[in-house]
Amino acid sequence: MSNYPSNEPVRLTLENQPSSEGSYSDIGEAHREDDEFCGFEILDNFERFNQTNDIYTRGQWDSRIRSEKVLNWFKGMFRPGIGVKKSEGYQARDFALKNAGWMATNLIIERNLKSDRVDGFLDYIQEFGPPHTEKMEIESVEQMTAEVKHACLTFGASDVGITAYDPRWHYTKNFSTKTLSEKEYGIPEDLPNVIVVLTEMDHDVIRTYPSATAGVTVGNGYSHDCAMTLSIATYIQNMGYRAIATVNDTSQCIPYAIQAGLGEYGRSGMLINPKFGPRMRIGRIHTDLPLEHDKPVRFGVREFCEVCRRCSDGCPPSAIPDGPPQDEIINQSNIVGIKKWTVDAEKCFQFWVNQGTECGVCIRDCPYNKDPASWLIQKYHQMWLKLAASPFKKLALWLDINLGFGGRLRPNDYWAHKLKK
Numbered sequence: 001m002s003n004y005p006s007n008e009p010v011r012l013t014l015e016n017q018p019s020s021e022g023s024y025s026d027i028g029e030a031h032r033e034d035d036e037f038c039g040f041e042i043l044d045n046f047e048r049f050n051q052t053n054d055i056y057t058r059g060q061w062d063s064r065i066r067s068e069k070v071l072n073w074f075k076g077m078f079r080p081g082i083g084v085k086k087s088e089g090y091q092a093r094d095f096a097l098k099n100a101g102w103m104a105t106n107l108i109i110e111r112n113l114k115s116d117r118v119d120g121f122l123d124y125i126q127e128f129g130p131p132h133t134e135k136m137e138i139e140s141v142e143q144m145t146a147e148v149k150h151a152c153l154t155f156g157a158s159d160v161g162i163t164a165y166d167p168r169w170h171y172t173k174n175f176s177t178k179t180l181s182e183k184e185y186g187i188p189e190d191l192p193n194v195i196v197v198l199t200e201m202d203h204d205v206i207r208t209y210p211s212a213t214a215g216v217t218v219g220n221g222y223s224h225d226c227a228m229t230l231s232i233a234t235y236i237q238n239m240g241y242r243a244i245a246t247v248n249d250t251s252q253c254i255p256y257a258i259q260a261g262l263g264e265y266g267r268s269g270m271l272i273n274p275k276f277g278p279r280m281r282i283g284r285i286h287t288d289l290p291l292e293h294d295k296p297v298r299f300g301v302r303e304f305c306e307v308c309r310r311c312s313d314g315c316p317p318s319a320i321p322d323g324p325p326q327d328e329i330i331n332q333s334n335i336v337g338i339k340k341w342t343v344d345a346e347k348c349f350q351f352w353v354n355q356g357t358e359c360g361v362c363i364r365d366c367p368y369n370k371d372p373a374s375w376l377i378q379k380y381h382q383m384w385l386k387l388a389a390s391p392f393k394k395l396a397l398w399l400d401i402n403l404g405f406g407g408r409l410r411p412n413d414y415w416a417h418k419l420k421k
């Protein structure tokens, strides 16, 4: 990560102000029928998002966000020693663990840095070789779909769904770390199918948020996603079809996951899956391999979030809204033209920078996040999901709080607990 990000100060000018292109009228009616399932309402003034407006890229070019502290925070993601404090959860062992999680991602990133690409972070992951020249014959799309899903689980996906390419969720431009401004968007737009894969993040370490210890789930999630999506793409290429592996670099992952039937949208701005809650990362593989599509699912998250405020009450910088969904633009990192619950990305990111590592208190405390290793808790969770989707939502919330779910595990207890297992 030698030249990422640059240390040169940047001023916001008309020249490097990101452009916004691509409106709702460009993209037709194809997906509107599924919108009611997305948990947000797409308005007529909808605009596709420019990656340059993402809070992490703004941390590099936007003088309103970028500072020495922010640049140090980026460096601290990759270099041990930065941010180490005496306080529990922020000591050398915690940062050592957190930074090691990024190892495989760093290898992928280093590959194309000289070509102004940050694969697996800001750009899709370039293939290692061209697809096999001979297309394998497919007798049954249904059987092919089942085999692909099976392969995804074999490569380590926690869950998988398939949906159609939807241009609304793709960026208009990508971000160049070389020029610190926008560059042409790179992914081909003629791959009709999107395989969406989930990676479950470790439940126990997430309980230590806020801490550097818990940060290992982010880097480790990225690394797992990079390796897994690349393996799935290679498997498809070996059958003679085109496939592109993407992580958080190419499109809005949450709407794609919702359309692929992997969960609903929550107040915390995250995907809520019935099994893992918000404790997941989301990868995608774009392909022309013929595949069947899944349908969005509903299990009452939107209605439950209307009575629950655990994430908004617990968010340290109050970045999560406690009111109804709305289309007000909070800052430049918002997507325009969608009525939904929107997290204030500037407040959230500033909190991350101030504490020297990521935060995930909203993942930790969400009632949909339960310990997967406990048979008893999983039995309770099955019953709780039914209660949360029923008219007795307040009882479900009361039960969850009074049974002691959520709350922080002390990082020192995490280390001791792990060693005991």
Ligand code: SF4
Pocket (backbone or CB within 6 Å): 314, 315, 316, 317, 318, 319, 320, 343, 347, 348, 349, 351, 352, 359, 360, 361, 362, 363
């Ligand atoms: S990650 Fe932390 S700061 Fe950001 S929205 Fe969640 S609780 Fe708030």
Ligand code: SF4
Pocket (backbone or CB within 6 Å): 266, 267, 268, 269, 304, 305, 306, 308, 309, 310, 311, 312, 365, 366, 367, 368
């Ligand atoms: S904590 Fe409550 S309000 Fe927030 S996303 Fe989870 S269920 Fe919804």
